[in-house]
Amino acid sequence: xxxxxxxxxxxxxxxxxxxxxxxxxxxxxxxxxxxxxxxxxxxxxxxxxxxxxxxxxxxxxxxxxxxxxxxxxxxxxxxxxxxxxxxxxxxxxxxxxxxxxxxxxxxxxxxxxxxxxxxxxxxxxxxxxxxxxxxxxxxxxxxxxxxxxxxxxxxxxxxxxxxxxxxxxxxxxxxxxxxxxxxxxxxxxxxxxxxxxxxxxxxxxxxxxxxxxxxxxxxxxxxxxxxxxxxxxxxxxxxxxxxxxxxxxxxxxxxxxxxxxxxxxxxxxxxxxxxxxxxxxxxxxxxxxxxxxxxxxxxxxxxxxxxxxxxxxxxxxxxxxxxxxxxxxxxxxxxxxxxxxxxxxxxxxxxxxxxxxxxxxxxxxxxxxxxxxxxxxxxxxxxxxxxxxxxxxxxxxxxxxxxxxxxxxxxxxxxxxxxxxxxxxxxxxxxxxxxxxxxxxxxxxxxxxxxxxxxxxxxxxxxxxxxxxxxxxxxxxxxxxxxxxxxxxxxxxxxxxx
Numbered sequence: 001x002x003x004x005x006x007x008x009x010x011x012x013x014x015x016x017x018x019x020x021x022x023x024x025x026x027x028x029x030x031x032x033x034x035x036x037x038x039x040x041x042x043x044x045x046x047x048x049x050x051x052x053x054x055x056x057x058x059x060x061x062x063x064x065x066x067x068x069x070x071x072x073x074x075x076x077x078x079x080x081x082x083x084x085x086x087x088x089x090x091x092x093x094x095x096x097x098x099x100x101x102x103x104x105x106x107x108x109x110x111x112x113x114x115x116x117x118x119x120x121x122x123x124x125x126x127x128x129x130x131x132x133x134x135x136x137x138x139x140x141x142x143x144x145x146x147x148x149x150x151x152x153x154x155x156x157x158x159x160x161x162x163x164x165x166x167x168x169x170x171x172x173x174x175x176x177x178x179x180x181x182x183x184x185x186x187x188x189x190x191x192x193x194x195x196x197x198x199x200x201x202x203x204x205x206x207x208x209x210x211x212x213x214x215x216x217x218x219x220x221x222x223x224x225x226x227x228x229x230x231x232x233x234x235x236x237x238x239x240x241x242x243x244x245x246x247x248x249x250x251x252x253x254x255x256x257x258x259x260x261x262x263x264x265x266x267x268x269x270x271x272x273x274x275x276x277x278x279x280x281x282x283x284x285x286x287x288x289x290x291x292x293x294x295x296x297x298x299x300x301x302x303x304x305x306x307x308x309x310x311x312x313x314x315x316x317x318x319x320x321x322x323x324x325x326x327x328x329x330x331x332x333x334x335x336x337x338x339x340x341x342x343x344x345x346x347x348x349x350x351x352x353x354x355x356x357x358x359x360x361x362x363x364x365x366x367x368x369x370x371x372x373x374x375x376x377x378x379x380x381x382x383x384x385x386x387x388x389x390x391x392x393x394x395x396x397x398x399x400x401x402x403x404x405x406x407x408x409x410x411x412x413x414x415x416x417x418x419x420x421x422x423x424x425x426x427x428x429x430x431x432x433x434x435x436x437x438x439x440x441x442x443x444x445x446x447x448x449x450x451x452x453x454x455x456x457x458x459x460x461x462x463x464x465x466x467x468x469x470x471x472x473x474x475x476x477x478x479x480x481x482x483x484x485x486x487x488x489x490x491x492x493x494x495x496x497x498x
Contacts, residue, residue: 006043011304012061013053015266021335023052024308077101077118085157085167088116099123099133099236107152107169114152115173119166130166136235137168139212147203149173149223149233173233175225178287182219187290190325196222197284197328198351199230204280204344208273212238215271217279218259219286241272257302258292259283262335265303273344274337280347281332285311288321293333310335324354
């Protein structure tokens with residue numbers, strides 16, 4: 001079995017573009033065969049014998065310091081320093097991020113309450129951090145999307161002084177981050193998680209349409225305000241989508257290792273929305289499973305797993321989540337980005353289809369504590385018998401009285417927006433599985449993938465079939481013994497921003 005040091009070195013080789021994941025998998029397979037025959041040979045030696053690596057490359061990799069995730073250490077901007085920015089009345093500090101302190105303030109000109117971010121002093125002499133900070137301020141001000149925090153002003157006070165103050169103001173969000181909710185309440189019910197992912201995907205779709213990728217999607221960067229509005233925040237790592245950088249690699253790895261895509265972990269320069277989709281899938285996994293997709297003792301070990309390890313199939317199929325949720329996670333977190341959703345809008349479409357057409361499927365609350373698409377109460381023991389057909393179900397059911405408003409963080413009610421009917425139409429539609437596994441069909445209008453496309457190492461979607469859908473039906477929620485009548489979920493019209 002490969003040691004941690006071996007995996008780190010191989011991950012470095014993949015990150016530098018010296019090896020690809022297929023070559024690494026070949027080496028690991030050969031190592032396993034040798035171990036079965038009572039022999040032991042390090043992965044590096046196997047790579048040398050296979051001529052995947054040269055000795056010079058091995059020496060360079062062994063002497064190279066491990067790359068770090070580009071998130072600076074904590075610092076602080078004092079309240080007195082923030083009050084030097086003359087266009088704001090700065091009241092109090094309300095938080096800190098990876099690059100800045102955040103204060104509650106009032107814009108003197110408009111009288112508007114806002115959140116004021118001020119860049120840490122130690123980063124003011126670093127042009128890379130300054131450029132990222134100002135780019136975030138510019139994007140937040142330019143973007144007009146209810147699923148992205150709105151920016152108002154950005155600039156610098158005391159430019160040329162020893163410690164200039166770079167600042168940006170944005171809407172003050174009265175609410176909590178998804179990470180805060182996870183820390184306080186534990187894993188989310190599936191209805192609640194689906195709502196968050198759908199709304200966050202709308203924000204990513206807006207960014208994609210404007211040519212940007214977020215690069216740091218995670219629970220900490222998704223806010224849920226007290227009115228039920230879900231918003232993306234912290235666009236400091238956002239960058240234009242650059243297809244012309246294919247084959248090039250960056251000297252840094254931006255993002256948070258627990259959620260970054262394999263291509264980010266490898267340092268690929270040609271990132272696009274599919275990297276954010278992977279991170280959104282990792283966020284969904286965390287919400288419904290109550291744990292991170294991959295763990296490790298340090299950043300390098302986790303990044304190596306993001307590149308080379310599949311999701312734990314036993315965990316996903318162990319009865320904790322529904323088959324729909326299993327499908328969404330596998331689809332979003334495919335190692336091969338060509339197998340993932342190709343746009344954030346596809347995610348919204350696909351989730352909308354499932355919620356409006358899954359009437360053939362019912363979960364028995366006496367057998368399943370996760371009780372997906374329901375708002376029932378106490379959990380009961382898990383059973384392996386998860387699915388049951390609902391006889392005689394057809395047509396659209398009346399909406400529940402509690403579905404007319406957005407879900408609040410208390411979990412009191414749910415509001416799902418209708419599926420988007422325009423935009424990318426290449427999302428994969430799964431047939432009803434007859435027997436065995438089902439191969440993923442080619443999207444409409446796209447070239448037919450090669451026969452071995454679903455067998456690529458690292459691909460984790462080849463055995464997952466999308467649950468059958470019934471057009472024109474809504475999700476029916478089962479009735480638990482001794483409980484009130486079932487709750488139904490229907491997709492009402494989306495509320496327009498005020």
